[in-house]
Amino acid sequence: MSCPRCAAVVHVRAPRSLERTSAYLLAAAILYVPANVLPVMHSSSLLVNQDDTILSGVVYLLRSGSWPLGVLVFFASIMVPLLKILALVLLVWMSACRSRAHMLARARLYRVVEFIGRWSMLDIFAVTLLVALVRMGRLASVLPGPGALAFAAVVVLTLLAAASFDARLIWDPAHGDV
Amino acid sequence: MSDPAPAPALPTAAVGRRRLPSLIWLIPVVAAAVGLWLIAHTWLEQGPIITMRFSSADGIEVGKTKIRYKSVDIGDVKVIEISEDRKAVVVSAQVTKSAWDLLSSDSKFFVVRPRISGGTVSGLSTLLSGAYIAIEPGTRKELSVNFIGLENPPEVTSDMQGREFTLHGEQLGSLAYGTPVFYRRVNVGHVTKFSLDSDGRGVEVGVFVNAPYDRFVSSNTHFWHASGVDVSLDANGLKVSTESLVAIIEGGIAFQELADLPPPQGPAPSGASFTLYDDRAQALQLPDLHREQYALYFPESLRGLSVGAPVDFRGIVVGEVKSLGVEYEKADSPIRFPVMIDVYPDRLRSRSLNGSSPGAYSQAKSRAIIDRLVAHGLRGQLRTGNLLTGQLYIALDFFPDASKAAIDWSGTPPVLATLPGGLTEIQDAVGRIARKLDRVPIEQLSGELSQALVSLDATLRSSQKLIGQLDSQVAPQATRTLGEAEQALRAANAVLAEDAPLQKDVQNALKQVAQSGRALAVLADYLERHPESLIHGKPEDPR
Numbered sequence: 001m002s003c004p005r006c007a008a009v010v011h012v013r014a015p016r017s018l019e020r021t022s023a024y025l026l027a028a029a030i031l032y033v034p035a036n037v038l039p040v041m042h043s044s045s046l047l048v049n050q051d052d053t054i055l056s057g058v059v060y061l062l063r064s065g066s067w068p069l070g071v072l073v074f075f076a077s078i079m080v081p082l083l084k085i086l087a088l089v090l091l092v093w094m095s096a097c098r099s100r101a102h103m104l105a106r107a108r109l110y111r112v113v114e115f116i117g118r119w120s121m122l123d124i125f126a127v128t129l130l131v132a133l134v135r136m137g138r139l140a141s142v143l144p145g146p147g148a149l150a151f152a153a154v155v156v157l158t159l160l161a162a163a164s165f166d167a168r169l170i171w172d173p174a175h176g177d178v
Numbered sequence: 179m180s181d182p183a184p185a186p187a188l189p190t191a192a193v194g195r196r197r198l199p200s201l202i203w204l205i206p207v208v209a210a211a212v213g214l215w216l217i218a219h220t221w222l223e224q225g226p227i228i229t230m231r232f233s234s235a236d237g238i239e240v241g242k243t244k245i246r247y248k249s250v251d252i253g254d255v256k257v258i259e260i261s262e263d264r265k266a267v268v269v270s271a272q273v274t275k276s277a278w279d280l281l282s283s284d285s286k287f288f289v290v291r292p293r294i295s296g297g298t299v300s301g302l303s304t305l306l307s308g309a310y311i312a313i314e315p316g317t318r319k320e321l322s323v324n325f326i327g328l329e330n331p332p333e334v335t336s337d338m339q340g341r342e343f344t345l346h347g348e349q350l351g352s353l354a355y356g357t358p359v360f361y362r363r364v365n366v367g368h369v370t371k372f373s374l375d376s377d378g379r380g381v382e383v384g385v386f387v388n389a390p391y392d393r394f395v396s397s398n399t400h401f402w403h404a405s406g407v408d409v410s411l412d413a414n415g416l417k418v419s420t421e422s423l424v425a426i427i428e429g430g431i432a433f434q435e436l437a438d439l440p441p442p443q444g445p446a447p448s449g450a451s452f453t454l455y456d457d458r459a460q461a462l463q464l465p466d467l468h469r470e471q472y473a474l475y476f477p478e479s480l481r482g483l484s485v486g487a488p489v490d491f492r493g494i495v496v497g498e499v500k501s502l503g504v505e506y507e508k509a510d511s512p513i514r515f516p517v518m519i520d521v522y523p524d525r526l527r528s529r530s531l532n533g534s535s536p537g538a539y540s541q542a543k544s545r546a547i548i549d550r551l552v553a554h555g556l557r558g559q560l561r562t563g564n565l566l567t568g569q570l571y572i573a574l575d576f577f578p579d580a581s582k583a584a585i586d587w588s589g590t591p592p593v594l595a596t597l598p599g600g601l602t603e604i605q606d607a608v609g610r611i612a613r614k615l616d617r618v619p620i621e622q623l624s625g626e627l628s629q630a631l632v633s634l635d636a637t638l639r640s641s642q643k644l645i646g647q648l649d650s651q652v653a654p655q656a657t658r659t660l661g662e663a664e665q666a667l668r669a670a671n672a673v674l675a676e677d678a679p680l681q682k683d684v685q686n687a688l689k690q691v692a693q694s695g696r697a698l699a700v701l702a703d704y705l706e707r708h709p710e711s712l713i714h715g716k717p718e719d720p721r
Contacts, residue, residue: 037220
C-alpha cells in the first residue's frame with residue numbers, strides 16, 4: 001500500500017510486527033544466558049581481584065545486609081528482563097493465535113512492559129559509572145566484564161522487541177478482520 | 179476539505195509473500211553467535227581442574243585464593259576438602275587454559291605467605307591480599323593434575339642461574355632456609371635446604387650459588403659457618419670480624435678458595451659435595467690428609483683435659499685429643515686412663531722439611547720419623563694451657579734425660595710414652611720432701627732437745643757464778659795491776675822524753691861515733707892511696 005499523496009508505503013499494521021518481535025525476543029533470550037553467567041564487572045584492588053556476575057552482586061548485597069538494594073537489583077536486573085521476555089512471548093503468541101482472551105489485560109501488560117523496560121539498564125549504568133569513577137591505578141580499578149555487553153544487549157533487544165510489537169494486534173481478533 | 183475523490187479503485191495491495199524469512203532473523207542468529215562465542219570463549223579459557231594436597235589450608239579461601247605463576251593469575255581455588263585420611267587438605271583449583279603446559283608432573287605448588295627472616299622479606303603483598311598458591315613449573319614432559327603441595331617455598335626457582343652444592347657439617351648452627359652465602363663478603367647465594375645425614379651424625383646443607391659467582395666454587399673451595407662474630411686476641415691486639423650484620427643476626431655461610439693448594443681443574447660441578455667447617459680458621463688451614471692415632475697413658479688426673487684439646491709440639495698444634503677413657507685389663511690390674519689423640523703427620527712433615535717439596539706420605543716413613551723422635555726423647559706431657567680455667571693440653575716435647583722408650587707399633591693404637599707434667603713434677607718433689615720430713619723422729623729429737631736445754635741451762639748458771647767470782651775477786655787485783663803498769667809507763671815516758679838527760683847523752687855519744695867514723699874513713703882513704711905508709715909511716719909533708 002502506498003499513500004496516494006506522498007506515495008509512501010503505508011501499512012495497516014506495523015509490518016511483520018510479530019516476526020520482528022519474536023526475532024528480538026529470541027535474540028534476547030539467547031543472550032540472557034551469558035548475561036547472567038558471565039561476569040559483568042571485574043574489580044581489582046590491592047586486596048582482591050574479583051569478577052562479579054549480576055547474581056553474585058545480588059548475593060553480596062543481601063549477605064552484607066543491604067537487602068533492599070539487593071532486592072531492587074534482583075528485580076531490576078534479573079526478574080524484569082526475564083518477565084519482560086516472558087510477557088512479550090505471551091503477547092506475541094496470543095496475538096499470533098488471534099486469541100480473544102483477556103485482551104484488556106494484555107493491553108495493560110504491554111504498557112507496563114514498555115514502561116518498565118528502560119529500568120533494566122540500571123546495572124549497566126552502575127557498571128559504567130564505576131568503570132569511569134574507580135580508576136585509581138594499582139589501588140583499585142573496575143573494568144566491565146563480558147557479561148555487561150551481553151546484558152546490555154538483552155535490555156536493548158527487549159526494548160526493541162517491545163517497540164516493534166504492534167499493540168493493535170491485541171485487539172485485532174475482536175473485529176475479525178485485517 | 180473537499181471530499182476525497184472517490185478512490186477509483188482501491189489499489190489492491192500487492193500481497194506477495196517473500197520466500198525468504200525477514201532479515202530481522204539475523205539478529206537472533208547474531209545474538210546466538212555472540213552468546214555462544216562469549217560462553218565458548220570463557221569455557222575454552224578454563225583449563226583443567228587440578229588438585230593439590232597441603233597439610234593445612236591456612237590462608238586459602240575458596241574463590242579468593244589465586245594460583246599464580248610469576249605473579250600472574252592462572253587459576254582460582256574452587257573447592258577445599260579434607261582428604262580421605264583426614265591428614266591433609268585437598269585444594270581443587272581451576273587453572274586457565276594457557277597454563278596447561280605449566281602442569282608438568284614435577285611442578286611444585288606452595289602457599290605464599292608473608293615471610294620475614296633476618297635478611298629478606300617476601301610475600302609482603304600477601305599481608306593485605308591474603309595468601310596465594312604459587313607454582314614452580316617442572317621440567318618433565320608429561321602433564322598431571324594431581325599434585326602434592328610443598329609446605330615451604332622452594333628456594334631455587336627454575337629461572338635462577340647458578341649451581342647447587344651440598345655441604346656436610348657437624349652441626350647446623352643458626353642456618354635456615356634462605357640464609358645468605360658470602361664470598362668475600364658479597365652475598366652470592368643462599369641456603370636451600372638442610373637435613374640430618376642418614377646416620378644422624380651430621381647435617382647436610384644445600385646451598386645455591388648464583389651465577390656468575392658459582393664459578394668461584396672449585397674443588398679447592400672450603401665452606402665455613404660465618405655465623406656470629408669472630409673475636410680474636412693476638413699479638414696485634416683485639417680483632418673483631420664478621421661477614422655482615424645479617425650474618426650476625428641469622429648466621430651465614432662463607433666460602434673461599436685455599437690459596438696454598440695447586441690450582442683446581444675448573445669450577446666444581448653442580449651438586450658437588452663439600453665439608454662445612456665450624457669457623458674460618460679451621461676452614462682455611464691446610465687440609466689434614468692423613469691422620470694417625472696414638473694412645474697416651476698419663477700418671478696424673480685428666481681433669482681439665484677435654485676432647486678437642488690441642489696436641490702441641492713445641493707450640494705448633496699437630497693434633498687433637500679424640501677421646502678420654504678408663505680401662506683395666508683384669509679386675510686386679512691397675513686402672514689406666516687412655517687418652518686417644520689424632521696426630522696429623524702432614525703438619526709435622528711440611529714444617530720439618532721447610533720448603534722442600536714433601537714427598538708422598540707413607541705410613542712407614544712417618545713411623546720411622548716418629549721412632550727417631552722418640553729415641554731422641556719425644557714424650558707426651560700434660561700441661562696447663564690456662565692457669566685460670568685449668569685447661570690442659572698435651573705437649574709433645576723432647577726430654578733427653580727421660581728413660582729410654584720405644585713405640586710398639588703393633589698396638590692399635592700405638593702407645594706413645596709420657597712423662598709427668600710440670601706441675602705434677604713439682605708436686606712430686608714437694609711430696610718427696612714431705613715424706614722425708616715425715617721420717618724425721620721429731621719426738622725423740624724434741625726430748626733430746628729439752629735435755630740439752632736443761633744442761634745448757636745448768637752450764638749457763640755455773641758460768642754466771644764464775645763471772646760473779648771474777649767480778650768480786652779478780653777485778654780489784656786487776657785494777658791495781660793496771661795502776662802499776664800506768665806508773666811504769668809514765669816512768670818510761672820520762673826517760674824517753676826529748677829533753678831528758680839520757681837522751682842528750684845518747685845524742686852526744688852518737689855525734690862522737692859519727693866523728694870517729696869520718697876519721698876512720700879519711701884514714702882508710704889515705705891508706706888506699708899510700709898503702710906503703712903502713713910500713714914506712716906517713717911521709718913528712720913536703721911543704
